[in-house]
Amino acid sequence: xxxxxxxxxxxxxxxxxxxxxxxxxxxxxxxxxxxVAPIMTADAHRFVGPVTISALASEPLHTSxxxxxxxxxxxxxxxxxxxxxxxxxxxxxxxxxAMGLSDDLLVATLIATRAPVVLCPAMHTEMWExxxxxxxxxxxxxxxxxxxxxxxxxxxxxxxxxxxxADPETILxxxxxxxxxxxxxxxxxxxxxxxGTREPIDAVRVIANRSSGKQGYAIAEDAHSRGAHVxxxxxxxxxxxxxxxxxxxxxxxxxQDAIAHVANSADVVIMAAxxxxxxxxxxxxxxxxxxxxxxxxxxxxxPDILAHLGSTKPAHQVLVGFAAETANLVDNARxxxxxxxxxxxxxNDVSAPGVGFTHDTNAVTILSASGEMKSVALANKRTIxxxxxDSVVKVQSARRLPS
Ligand code: C5P
Numbered sequence: 384x385x386x387x388x389x390x391x392x393x394x395x396x397x398x399x400x401x402x403x404x405x406x407x408x409x410x411x412x413x414x415x416x417x418x419v420a421p422i423m424t425a426d427a428h429r430f431v432g433p434v435t436i437s438a439l440a441s442e443p444l445h446t447s448x449x450x451x452x453x454x455x456x457x458x459x460x461x462x463x464x465x466x467x468x469x470x471x472x473x474x475x476x477x478x479x480x481a482m483g484l485s486d487d488l489l490v491a492t493l494i495a496t497r498a499p500v501v502l503c504p505a506m507h508t509e510m511w512e513x514x515x516x517x518x519x520x521x522x523x524x525x526x527x528x529x530x531x532x533x534x535x536x537x538x539x540x541x542x543x544x545x546x547x548x549a550d551p552e553t554i555l556x557x558x559x560x561x562x563x564x565x566x567x568x569x570x571x572x573x574x575x576x577x578x579g580t581r582e583p584i585d586a587v588r589v590i591a592n593r594s595s596g597k598q599g600y601a602i603a604e605d606a607h608s609r610g611a612h613v614x615x616x617x618x619x620x621x622x623x624x625x626x627x628x629x630x631x632x633x634x635x636x637x638x639q640d641a642i643a644h645v646a647n648s649a650d651v652v653i654m655a656a657x658x659x660x661x662x663x664x665x666x667x668x669x670x671x672x673x674x675x676x677x678x679x680x681x682x683x684x685x686p687d688i689l690a691h692l693g694s695t696k697p698a699h700q701v702l703v704g705f706a707a708e709t710a711n712l713v714d715n716a717r718x719x720x721x722x723x724x725x726x727x728x729x730x731n732d733v734s735a736p737g738v739g740f741t742h743d744t745n746a747v748t749i750l751s752a753s754g755e756m757k758s759v760a761l762a763n764k765r766t767i768x769x770x771x772x773d774s775v776v777k778v779q780s781a782r783r784l785p786s
Contacts, residue, residue: 387562390417392420393420394420395492396424397472398424399548401471402471405436405470406439411555420444423436457488461497466561466562469493472504473505477504480523480528481519501554503531505548507546508546511545529624532549533547534553565609569610570610571611572611573606573613573651574649575599575616576616576654577602578594578618581633581634582662582666585668588670605765606772615630635688654692659685660685661684662682664681664682706719707733708733713750713756716728728750730748731748732746753778
């Protein structure tokens with residue numbers, strides 16, 4: 384977190400139950416040497432006390448356009464900021480910011496700034512998925528606002544779903560990323576696959592797997608923020624930053640065809656997708672009816688996309704595979720790395736709690752063809768993404784060294 388030292392950070396806190404988590408973000412930013420000026424909306428006062436925020440902040444707390452001795456606090460705060468972070472960002476703040484409705488100090492400051500803005504939405508699943516919120520988020524993304532996606536988990540009132548404020552670690556990492564302005568993948572074309580393939584049995588049914596695509600998307604976002612031109616070949620539909628090219632596919636064959644178009648020009652290919660190993664030989668047209676009896680489904684292997692990429696890759700390319708294992712993690716992953724001629728393999732033990740499929744967290748061991756091994760303990764998928772791309776950059780740097 385060296386990047387935040389001495390930086391002016393405006394921390395906007397709006398009125399959601401997750402406001403209590405902003406205290407941790409505030410404390411850690413101040414501990415890391417940032418000058419943090421908090422702005423609370425009127426409703427934020429219902430969830431956290433201004434005394435707590437004032438006591439922890441390194442700059443005065445602001446709460447209104449009118450209470451300040453300065454007549455125009457919003458322009459001063461906006462102009463001085465190196466970054467503005469809103470955690471939590473409610474549906475109202477998101478909408479007001481998107482529409483330019485500067486009816487309180489926080490939104491006025493967001494509109495009055497030229498600094499990068501990091502929004503960390505938190506709300507109930509129904510609200511997060513409402514078309515108005517979805518559209519506002521897409522609009523803000525298209526204007527370059529960084530969105531730290533909410534996570535799924537327990538929400539206020541005991542409901543479970545997507546909408547929980549990202550954990551402080553993820554928020555701090557997004558701030559670090561903005562301020563460190565690391566562009567070590569600038570000018571490179573990075574191709575990433577994400578999600579599980581679906582292989583049709585008939586017009587209705589498919590053979591699928593539990594992959595959510597979240598790890599692949601986290602890698603795509605991280606690569607994009609590091610300056611790469613990113614092509615994301617995906618079986619799932621998750622919002623991404625504008626500037627990332629998404630190609631939607633469903634089957635292993637479609638994924639292979641999509642990769643074939645871009646693989647040769649890619650500097651880095653990361654196969655984070657869970658590609659089916661088998662598919663039905665014949666996909667029945669229409670729906671197999673129950674009264675036709677139990678169908679015998681004969682399977683055949685799908686193309687091994689990664690092995691094909693490994694046997695045809697250009698010399699400059701860094702090829703990364705994933706290995707989801709439930710036993711003998713390192714041995715199995717190293718075998719795969721060698722067999723498929725990869726530069727790196729990211730191994731995860733999907734039987735461990737909180738690891739891999741569907742979770743927001745992961746724990747991995749990254750093995751390289753040159754024999755290096757790096758373990759990353761349970762962390763959010765963006766942290767894992769950063770570690771994977773750090774390893775890619777390391778392989779590239781080693782190649783540039785005279786041998
Ligand atoms: O050998 P295994 O299927 O476990 O390898 C996993 C890795 O290979 C992942 O990176 C996955 O994306 C890739 N894969 C592939 N084509 C397949 C199966 C897996 O590219 N048919």
